[in-house]
Amino acid sequence: MLADVIDTLLQANFWIAVLRIATPLVLGTLGVLLCERAGVLNLGIEGIMVAGAFAGWFAAYQGAGLWGGVLAAALVGGAFGLLHGVLTVSLALSQHVSGLGITLFATSVSYYAYRVGFPKVTSPPTVEPFTGIGAPFDAIPLIGPVLAAQTPLALLAFAMVPLVAWLLYRTPAGLALRMVGENPAAAESAGIPVATTRIAAIAAGSALMGMAGAFLTLAAFNAFFFNMINGRGWICVALVVFASWRPGKALLGALLFAGFDALQLRLQQGAGSQVPYQLWLMVPYVLSILALVLVARRAAYPQALMKPYRKGER
Numbered sequence: 001m002l003a004d005v006i007d008t009l010l011q012a013n014f015w016i017a018v019l020r021i022a023t024p025l026v027l028g029t030l031g032v033l034l035c036e037r038a039g040v041l042n043l044g045i046e047g048i049m050v051a052g053a054f055a056g057w058f059a060a061y062q063g064a065g066l067w068g069g070v071l072a073a074a075l076v077g078g079a080f081g082l083l084h085g086v087l088t089v090s091l092a093l094s095q096h097v098s099g100l101g102i103t104l105f106a107t108s109v110s111y112y113a114y115r116v117g118f119p120k121v122t123s124p125p126t127v128e129p130f131t132g133i134g135a136p137f138d139a140i141p142l143i144g145p146v147l148a149a150q151t152p153l154a155l156l157a158f159a160m161v162p163l164v165a166w167l168l169y170r171t172p173a174g175l176a177l178r179m180v181g182e183n184p185a186a187a188e189s190a191g192i193p194v195a196t197t198r199i200a201a202i203a204a205g206s207a208l209m210g211m212a213g214a215f216l217t218l219a220a221f222n223a224f225f226f227n228m229i230n231g232r233g234w235i236c237v238a239l240v241v242f243a244s245w246r247p248g249k250a251l252l253g254a255l256l257f258a259g260f261d262a263l264q265l266r267l268q269q270g271a272g273s274q275v276p277y278q279l280w281l282m283v284p285y286v287l288s289i290l291a292l293v294l295v296a297r298r299a300a301y302p303q304a305l306m307k308p309y310r311k312g313e314r
Helices: 002-009 012-037 045-061 066-090 095-117 144-148 152-170 172-182 184-189 194-220 232-242 247-271 277-296
Strands: none
Touching: 012 045, 012 144, 012 152, 012 172, 012 194, 012 232, 012 247, 045 066, 045 095, 045 194, 045 232, 066 095, 066 194, 152 172, 152 194, 152 247, 172 184, 172 194, 184 194, 194 232, 232 247, 232 277, 247 277
């Protein structure tokens, strides 16, 4: 078994799969991180990813192109984020209830739109998906083949990690966002519009969630089908805690989970029928839970997370 694991880790195809599996997790985790850094829990991510997957695929199917599909997914995700922001920030409703409601609403609307748009199809219509970049990355030693096999959308997702980190820790907007998530009263006294900042962060984070869903239909697969998100949104919520609300550690967590997932698939194929496949499917989740338990005990969460704030209150 150990020899099989080592042999798998040395194969380029394994790392290609790891980056491909990690891409939607990276985008979704960054989206959740932006929301929670502003003090708002967004459990609508699962439904927003479904809506983004459908919107991106449908836009591309209608001739908007692949990047047009990505833009459509981001806009749809941002729209659901605005709805969540109005409910939780402006109206100060329960963030848990609103988030779960968004998930149910976005998922149902997407499935309904698919059934109305394609009432008689027996298999999902397909689009031409993103393909690997190839040159010039394939000329890089060691990691070249791994990078060359990734799509432009995947590289954009990984480039978003340092961009979000720079936004949070090197810009006035990032400082304002972190302030409203830590101490909204102090932020208000400093002249920062708490409600506007929180809603903007939720919309931006939800746009990234929509793009995460679009990756599945425009790069990982080439069609939209039911249950394709398969709990990835909830994994992203857990990864934010694992990352202690830091973009760099969020990337590490996404790669760690993707590595477990890719490894279990290969071990499952190698073991054949000797081990029940359900046991292999458990592996990435069990290991991720273990890592989460070890790390989350020391995590410093935003102090105003899940705490509604009304202007003028102390």
